[in-house]
Amino acid sequence: MGIKIIAKNKRAGYDFFLEEKFEAGMVLQGTEVKSLRQGHCKISEAFCTIDKNNEVWINNLNIPQYEFGNIANHPETRKRKLLLSAKEIQRIEKELKLKNLTLIPTKIYFKKSYVKLELALAKGKKLFDKRESTKKKDVERKLQQGKYD
Secondary structure (H helix, E strand, O other): OOOEEEEEEEEHHHHEEEEEEEEEEEEOOHHHHHHHHHOOOOOOOOOOEEEOOOEEEEEEEEEOOOOOOOOOOOOOOOOOOEEOOOOHHHHHHHHHHHHHHHEEEEEEEOOOOEEEEEEEEEEEOOHHHHHHHHHHHHHHHHHHHHOOO
């Protein structure tokens, strides 16, 4: 049993320079896990914060309601707590303050039977950086296709 990817944040690589990645668990309700097992999740607008109690939270992660759920179904975009060790949280917080970075989710997946979230410390790209990376990708794609012989 390996990793089953539920959703990827494809905009993250385009909008940010991804520097360092972390793996975190999530505190979820039962209907959220069932909805994730069906592959329903929108991660593109999500962002992470660290509160004054040194806890990491993910906001705007949209997990749609479970279609066979009852009255105890979960709210779709509630704040969810992420599970990281105290050392990792301190290190992330230090990096965020020193280098002026942001903490963004890049993908959500099942590892064995647990839901995991990959976080990345990221620095925002300017418009010219985005153009440069697009040009680079186009050239690499054409080289692989053999159009630049």
